[in-house]
Amino acid sequence: MISKLKKAKKRCINYRKRLLEISQKVQALHVGGSFSSVEAMDVVYNVLKKKNDKVILSKGHCGIIQYIILEDHKIISKKLLNSYCQPNGKLGVHPEVFTRGIEASTGSLGHGLAIAAGMAIANRKNKIFVVLSDGELMEGSVWETVLIISSLNLNNIIIVIDNNDLQSATRATNTHPSLYPIKEKFINFGWDSEYCDGHNSFDIYKKISKKKKNKPFALISKTIKGYPISFMKDVPMWHYRSPNKTEYKQSLKELEKYEK
Amino acid sequence: MRNKFSEELVKIANKNKSVHIVVADISPAGSMEKFQKKFKNxxxxxxxxxxxxxxxxxxxSLQKKIVFAYTIANFSLYRPFEMIRNDLCYQKLPVTIVGMGSGTIYANLGGTHLTQEDVSVARSIPNMQILIPCDPDELSECIKYCAKNKKGPIYLKIGKSGEKNFTRNSEKWAFGKIRKIKSGYKTAIISCGPIIRYAFGAINNSSKDSVSIYSAHTLKPFDYNGLKKIFNKYKTIIVLEDHSYIGGLGSIIKESAYELKFKGKIHHLALKDDFLKEYSSQENLLKKHGITEKKIRKLIYK
Known part of the structure; x- marks a missing residue:
């Protein structure tokens, strides 16, 4: 476990590099939100997930990061990933259940958690991991399901909320200040919940490992959209934009530096 | 019909441990009580x-369970529409969405509880199948199909309570086939759902030999071959449905009439494109929409 965690930083940098590489071939992709969720996705897939556990990316717009991890696991081929958003390609922005390794099609926010709940009912022995965006918590369907999950004692559900505070153009702190505090809301809905530094793989792992066994768990992962690229960090424009050539080179340089 | 649904589902669930039902606030004291008690999990x-x-x-369903989602029709189809489209139809999951008390059945609850455009809405989603049984016996056949179905989601539009059986001596039910319920030589009434009782109510001694009644229980995929045979046999066709004239059975038949070059007459009894209010009874609401047995009787003699 520890050795896997020690290699997390290197993996996360490689995932980001691969994403940037793909970004040069497509008109637009969700760099910002993908970069903010890399560490959480990495810990879930590479440290926590056991064979029959399920992972649902409810913030489907960051499907590219899930595909990159599946490629790393050799579940999908390099050739398939290279067809991402290309003519006649089999992969689009949002994950599709028809792709190997993808458990559910997502894309419209507020769907993944209920699907996970159904899976958790059918599959109580295994864990169901769900990665949500913080903006997604504005969807009423999320709270319908949050209430049901704890009421049905679906304690095998672990969700990670990518709390970068940015939607496509606005900041939740400004538009929905009452979204905060998030942790207390989950606790009051009968869940166990904790905050973590969403760019610290050890912290993500530690908080999930310490979850109460008799409750579903919500990890609020404090992240920065576009992390760790200086000109992308916390800038709304990078929700949906591909870097140009200069920005691409600059990003790669920054990632090299970040690695050291 | 809701009692029949529950009886039939208990039978199937007895044999098959994979059968699950997800309900939204259906009174456990009602028809689903037996299922709940027997198969708690x-x-x-x-x-x-x-x-x-x-x-x-x-x-x-993604975990390979056989799943029914059940509540009053407006809540089962309209409220979660995007979940039906994305989660079920897009992923092609064989879940049966049961719309109970559909059409104008809940007239006294007012327009919020009616589904006068459900077929139109459901029909336009790719991968969706639609079943509308006309009586409790036909519902049994539909449920058996739903439990075996692997093709994709089904919208099963059903009645509520007190429906009579009309199909006991009719030809065998088959998925996707228009079913002749009663034979006649001159006029065909094609209907779906419990409103078929109006067709039977409209027949009297002098018309009983001349009128055929068909149940088009499978709205999607539709039996165009069966319809072609009906077009070849009759000059007058009466379509009767508890649904808006937009996008339902009548729409399908009228569109097909053009394609199949039908030369006869089609009379279409359906709901108006309007939220008409009549809280006293379904019969009185249908009357405001122009649907009565008397009117069907007149059309038979036209």
């Missing part, structure tokens, strides 16, 4: 949360 009441009902049904 396979009965999931999500409460007043229809979006979650469909999402959870999708999750169960």
């Amino acid at each position: 396979r009965f999931i009441n999500v409460g007043v949360s229809e979006q979650a009902m469909i999402g959870i049904a999708a999750g169960l």
